[in-house]
Amino acid sequence: MRIVMIGAGYVGLVSGACFASMGTEVIVVEKDPCRVAALQAGRIPIYEPGLERLVADSVRAGRLRFEAALDRALPGADAVFLAVGTPSRRGDGHADLSHVFAAAAELAAALPAPTVLVTKSTVPVGTGRRLAALMREIRPDLDVPVASNPEFLREGSAIEDFMRPDRIVVGTDSVQAEAVLRALYRPLNPAGVTLLCTGLETAELIKYATNAFLAMKITFINEMADLCEQVGADVHELARGMGLDRRIGPKFLHPGPGFGGSCFPKDTQALMRIAQDAHAPARLVETVVSVNEARKAAMAGRILAAFGGTVRRRRIAVLGLTFKPETDDMRDSPAIPIVHRLVELGAEVVAYDPAGMEQARRDLPAEVVYASGAASALAGADGAVLVTEWNEFRALAPDWLRATMRGRVVVDLRNVFDPAAMRAAGLDHHAIGRPAPHRALAGEAELALAAAD
Structure with missing residues (x-):
């Protein structure tokens, strides 16, 4: 299988390297030319134990590469993951989705064929529906199913969390999108990992509810x-x-x-x-x-x-x-x-x-x-x-x-x-x-x- 990961930040880089280590061909697209140059030279811009070696091994095996141009990465892709930042919006605390929709619009314009669009970024409830509408608006000629696949990576143990997750959450209404994601995660089946398939809104909310509950445990023990x-x-x-x-x-x-x-x-x-x-x-x-x-x-x-x-x-x-x-x-x-x-x-x-x-x-x-x-x-x-x-x-x-x-x-x-x-x-x-x-x-x-x- 072949996937494109848009965003070479923490989530995109770790997820891309882990997918590549499981046998998937991965192209990570990053708009920052300095970061792309660093990654192509083997320099990892973030600190995460084990990531440098994982990236180097996958690049050497020919399963992982980095590109600045989205259109060069898309041909033949079974799925495209959005892994761009969603920081708090200044002033009101809402998630800033400007990077998500900018990347999605660029993707829609550049897609050469139908593919599955997957949000890896943490996005508010309803974002998947909005992305699906955007795809239909820009590319009515293509079928682009949308899925939510939230990440649960802890900084400092992200590779372990990806390869041995408590669960994998997939939110979609599309049989095709579900099949693609099940195939991508199939190498983890022998470990007995549960893949939970839900609706889009539920998957988007699971990530927020999980982090809020853990934050509540920390706050409780502090009190x-x-x-x-x-x-x-x-x-x-x-x-x-x-x-x-x-x-x-x-x-x-x-x-x-x-x-x-x-x-x-x-x-x-x-x-x-x-x-x-x-x-x-x-x-x-x-x-x-x-x-x-x-x-x-x-x-x-x-x-x-x-x-x-x-x-x-x-x-x-x-x-x-x-x-x-x-x-x-x-x-x-x-x-x-x-x-x-x-x-x-x-x-x-x-x-x-x-x-x-x-x-x-x-x-x-x-x-x-x-x-x-x-x-x-x-x-x-x-x-x-x-x-x-x-x-x-x-x-x-x-x-x-x-x-x-x-x-x-x-x-x-x-x-x-x-x-x-x-x-x-x-x-x-x-x-x-x-x-x-x-x-x-x-x-x-x-x-x-x-x-x-």
């Missing part, structure tokens, strides 16, 4: 973490107790400074607007959006309190800048409001991230100093703030931290470090959703008095 701190409970034990219930499960019950990234913020915003326009407001989603934004903004206050109420002229090492590990993505990262606020309050911020430094320079204040590694960031620091849980930070020994830093404060926004080990090393460790040492000791004393009575 429980705040409650734990006030009553002396441990959020990790609480999350484990919840996660052992098979109806809930353990995933996405990890407390932190709030969610960010390319999907959850824009998809929750878009779902909120879709629901409002449909006169079926999604109140839970609206609350998730507002609570998460407030949480990210409040993190600087936690840091300020840990430093005794002022960070002026304090050298603070910020470890991790991307919204999650194993990516260079800075979009809506909690590090952005945190660092901006610390600089506003007069702190000297020295930052380090294993993959996100180039992106960070565009999002963070000019005053930020970028270190070459964790050791140089921490050297002589009055304290440290861990924002992103990269594995190399997990390996930092408490005694080494104490010897390297000038100060003792460690604000652990991902609960990476063991509180007891940090205290034993003489560090002033501040975690999320864990009882403060004084509260734990008070609880032990109360138990001792009760036993004596």
